[in-house]
Amino acid sequence: MANDNVQMWTELNIDLKSHDMLLNALGPIFQEVYLSQKNRPAGMGFYDFVVGDIHGIRVKELREHAKNGGKVVATYCLFVPEELVWAADAIPVGLCAGTQFSIPMAEEVLPRNTCALIKSSFGFRLGRVCPYVQASHLIVGETTCDGKKKMFELLNQYQPVYVMEVPNKKTERSRQLWHGEVLAFKDVIEKLTGNKITAEKLGQAIDLVNARRLALQRLYNLRKNRPVPISGKDALLATQVSFYDDAKRDTQMLNALCDELDKRVAAGQGVAPAKAPRILISGSPMAIPNWKLHHIIESAGAMVVCEESCTGTRLFSDLVKPTRPNLDEQLKAIADRYMNIHCACFTPNDERPDDVVRLAKEYQADGVIHYNLQFCHTYANEAYKMEKRLEKEGIPLLRIETDYSDEDAGQLRTRIEAFLEMIKK
């Protein structure tokens, strides 16, 4: 199988030498961060397998799909409505952008004071080390921040990129703009695939993605239990894998994992003692394999019980509302659902602190860690309002600004340990 992979990567024009270094680096990190955890649910075996062959089997499936004339559409953001991609018999893949490895490559082109997520994703393409990027027929970007917006222009020199315009306000005019963007995206996908998106197809796609959202909701609801039945690291991994696995299989695997967790909860079993401090993380997304903050927190004896982020609740808390099998109604429902993501790209975005306060209560969080990537100005700015709001609610908050490198691990450990000492009852 390994040789098959090498052949496939060669065909995808991967820089094999660099790519080997990337995969060789991932193994030991995964061992340390994941496999060394105690008392993991058996259902995580699937996710371990997926990471173990991270650039193999799933890429092969995408290649098979492409050989049969299907298209692969790569995305970086929750705002791109994946239902439209599925409905045209194309496969959406949420690209990873969570490693320091590809950042030096990106810095040959991008300004250094660009956030790690943007640099990492761009570096993957520039360095030809990500087979998912290489296997995709179209990359769909969006205007959720200036850094990304301008990066997509540069990325377009290497691979076809289409950018959706996400509005910055939540007014009626903005909603109309966004609705128009969703309609335009439908045309783009139809043109790319040569397939017409019908109401029947779109209805099926809505059900498919909603089912996965429901499975993720189920997983997160289980994390509300004390003791928590699954580590934050494992839940994060399951969420991260949802971005690029087949939606139907992913739903099955998530539900199987939840069946197991149901039993744990019924038996009062947890991965950590019931008294372990419970942490809610809120802020920037954590793209695979960015497990840095979770690892530091959980190594210090606390448990991450929820992520209010794009690799957390924002991914699944809202469903697309069911409609009659009518394209206009379906597209409106899709536009409405996506417009309701409480991203810091909006001004104002006061729903987000509301969400965090509500989630902190629902998940019995002892404290909130606000996490933003360095140079992510939208989340960094919202941290101030969040702090004031949580202070009013009496919920302890720690603000962390970091990136993917390990150079600040010592300082982070000190601050997180001090925060845990502070909130321990």
Add this chain to the structure above:
Amino acid sequence: MISAGLDVGSRTIKMVTFDTIVRDSIVVETGANPLRRSQELMSGRDYERLVVTGYGRHLIAPTLQGEVISEIRAFAVGARYLYPDCGTVIDIGGQDCKVILLSDNGEVQKFEMNDRCAAGTGKFLEIMANTLEVKIDELGKLAISATNTIRINSLCTVFAESEVVSLIARGERPGDIALGLHDAIATRITTMARRVGIKERVVFAGGAALNQCLNRLVGDKLNIEMTVPREPQIVGAIGAALLATKILSNNSESKIKK
């Protein structure tokens, strides 16, 4: 019943033994092998329980069979012991600076700490002292003697160093440059303190508290008089030793806070 506190910092290791009062205290350079240095420091000493804090805490504690505590809590506990009315601790150490607000019962209520970079830390002063060719403990005196503050625009240690080099090349007086550097750090720590909120009495701890110029500038900017303990470096080690006593006696913490 003797307990020990060890504060393994980036520049120095501080050790305190304690029974009902501080029995002994010592400060040594950390060097390249903090584990060996700590072992040497503790060997032959008579104590029942050890608590380790500071950057090297996780490296040292398992070998010396100590408990681990963050330096933020250690400084809070130590400062409250020395000054029962302490409301805020400002600590500037070798590679970090922090502001800790205490609750009425002496617990950490809120804190801020620098992230990765050395801006505003002892390391910053040390590098600048090198550039100005004075010893670190003379830098403060040099600055106090200045007649004029030169504005240093960069707080990044790397950029500030090249800024200092160009100021020297321009013929500026070392004292004026030194004052500018102190002012830059004081501004940074003041911003951090305002963010946390200041409650008097403010105890200034860590090696940088020995620097009188810094003490004066921060105090002026915050419009308060800061309290500097006789040995500001060992406040964290005292806190660690007190927490070791607490573990030993298994009593409520309020008892050891005088």
